[in-house]
Amino acid sequence: MPMNVKPIPTLDERINDIRMRTAEIINNDILPNEDKLWRFRRNGEVSERERRESHELREEIKAKVWKAGLWAPHLPEEYGGMGLDFLAHAYMNEVLAYAVGAASLFGVVAPNSGNQKILVKYGTEEQKQKWLLPLIEGKMESGFSMTEPHNPGSDPRSLDTTATRDGDHWVINGHKWFTSNGIRADFFIVMCRVVDESGEAGRSGEMAQIIVPTSTKGVNIVRGIGIWGRPESDHCEVIYDNVRVPLENILGKVGEGHQAAQDRLGAGRIYHCMNSIGQMWRAFDLMVERAEARQVHGGLLKDKQFVQGFIADSYIDIQAARLMTIHAAEKIDRNDAEARTDISAIKIFVPEAYHRVVDRAIQVWGAAGVSNDLPLSQMYLGARTLRLADGPDEVHKILIAKNVLRRYEAGESWDFGN
Ligand SMILES: Cc1cc2nc3c(=O)[nH]c(=O)nc-3n(C[C@H](O)[C@H](O)[C@H](O)COP(=O)(O)OP(=O)(O)OC[C@H]3O[C@@H](n4cnc5c(N)ncnc54)[C@H](O)[C@@H]3O)c2cc1C
Numbered sequence: 001m002p003m004n005v006k007p008i009p010t011l012d013e014r015i016n017d018i019r020m021r022t023a024e025i026i027n028n029d030i031l032p033n034e035d036k037l038w039r040f041r042r043n044g045e046v047s048e049r050e051r052r053e054s055h056e057l058r059e060e061i062k063a064k065v066w067k068a069g070l071w072a073p074h075l076p077e078e079y080g081g082m083g084l085d086f087l088a089h090a091y092m093n094e095v096l097a098y099a100v101g102a103a104s105l106f107g108v109v110a111p112n113s114g115n116q117k118i119l120v121k122y123g124t125e126e127q128k129q130k131w132l133l134p135l136i137e138g139k140m141e142s143g144f145s146m147t148e149p150h151n152p153g154s155d156p157r158s159l160d161t162t163a164t165r166d167g168d169h170w171v172i173n174g175h176k177w178f179t180s181n182g183i184r185a186d187f188f189i190v191m192c193r194v195v196d197e198s199g200e201a202g203r204s205g206e207m208a209q210i211i212v213p214t215s216t217k218g219v220n221i222v223r224g225i226g227i228w229g230r231p232e233s234d235h236c237e238v239i240y241d242n243v244r245v246p247l248e249n250i251l252g253k254v255g256e257g258h259q260a261a262q263d264r265l266g267a268g269r270i271y272h273c274m275n276s277i278g279q280m281w282r283a284f285d286l287m288v289e290r291a292e293a294r295q296v297h298g299g300l301l302k303d304k305q306f307v308q309g310f311i312a313d314s315y316i317d318i319q320a321a322r323l324m325t326i327h328a329a330e331k332i333d334r335n336d337a338e339a340r341t342d343i344s345a346i347k348i349f350v351p352e353a354y355h356r357v358v359d360r361a362i363q364v365w366g367a368a369g370v371s372n373d374l375p376l377s378q379m380y381l382g383a384r385t386l387r388l389a390d391g392p393d394e395v396h397k398i399l400i401a402k403n404v405l406r407r408y409e410a411g412e413s414w415d416f417g418n
Contacts, residue, residue: 002027072107097278122252163192182236202254218243287361344396351386
């Protein structure tokens with residue numbers, strides 16, 4: 001079933017045009033070819049010819065996207081991207097995400113896309129030439145290496161990977177895990193605590209992000225950690241053992257590491273939530289489509305009240321998630337400091353709603369719901385993972401309560417109208 005995208009009356013013509021043209025490619029080129037487009041990943045399970053066809057089809061669609069001016073919505077025009085403003089990007093994402101994985105055909109591939117944005121913002125001209133441009137051109141791959149096995153990722157101040165200044169070099173020592181894309185990456189952006197007794201590079205103990213080529217001596221990829229029952233993945237455990245990189249590999253200044261990580265997550269959470277909403281939209285369409293066609297116990301599923309309840313509850317979940325996310329996005333867009341509370345609210349609510357909607361869609365489809373014939377099982381695992389990645393739910397609840405209580409303690413109540 002194609003995605004039903006019509007112009008939204010409250011949006012400007014430009015954003016509507018981007019959404020309509022994105023939907024055209026999703027509906028005409030990607031959805032009808034979904035089974036072929038991802039074959040290239042299934043080493044050993046498909047023939048060489050099928051893998052080649054899959055690659056060729058992907059390149060054809062990418063060329064179409066590029067021609068339509070829809071390539072790399074996250075990048076400024078000077079780096080070959082669409083140069084979209086924040087809201088336009090958010091509204092494009094929900095359309096893009098309707099087809100699982102379609103973003104990669106529009107030039108958005110995590111974690112490369114997040115690293116590209118960090119390099120655009122914090123990189124020197126030399127770093128941009130050396131790392132950013134090859135990353136954009138697809139000649140390099142990258143990873144973001146922050147989480148550590150022996151420290152809580154939900155409290156990044158606890159990180160203890162060190163970067164010690166030694167002459168013209170940083171010497172990095174530490175143990176990370178869940179560094180995504182670790183197997184293919186040519187470089188990692190590594191979150192480190194700086195040790196610089198001379199004080200020349202900045203205050204000792206503060207955080208910095210440092211570019212580390214994966215070919216550097218001492219970068220040991222221990223394993224691709226198996227997740228969700230699969231024996232391995234590209235989320236890697238990495239040991240940095242006396243890894244020496246030049247001082248100029250630091251991104252921004254010592255002490256800016258946390259801010260750079262926040263930049264990656266803050267506004268990024270709106271994009272992630274709009275992605276989840278696009279996927280809920282798809283799960284909803286699949287659920288209704290099946291309910292209308294499947295006969296059980298002498299009647300169609302759509303006529304059973306249990307299933308009508310699933311449809312109604314999912315409708316409510318999607319509307320609530322979408323409106324909350326747009327509300328938060330509008331606050332960010334007008335630089336409202338209170339947006340932080342709303343970002344935390346959507347970071348909790350949207351993945352939970354996504355999880356519920358996909359769960360109901362799977363139930364309606366029965367066994368087919370968990371099969372590889374439909375995207376629902378992948379969505380289900382993705383939705384569950386989102387609840388603990390990028391800051392677990394509990395951390396965001398603490399933040400919301402803190403912001404609310406601060407208001408009341410200052411003698412003011414909460415204004416839900418703003
Ligand atoms: C598929 C996948 C890909 C990832 N990719 C990357 C990547 O590319 N780079 C990277 O650096 N990291 C990555 N991560 C790691 C991810 O960001 C962390 O898992 C996440 O930040 C949580 O950290 P943690 O696993 O150490 O959990 P912990 O911090 O140990 O938290 C565990 C649990 O404790 C509870 N909790 C935490 N704080 C509180 C509190 N204050 N009160 C009550 N309960 C609390 C929560 O339920 C939480 O889920 C990835 C993770 C996954 C699953």
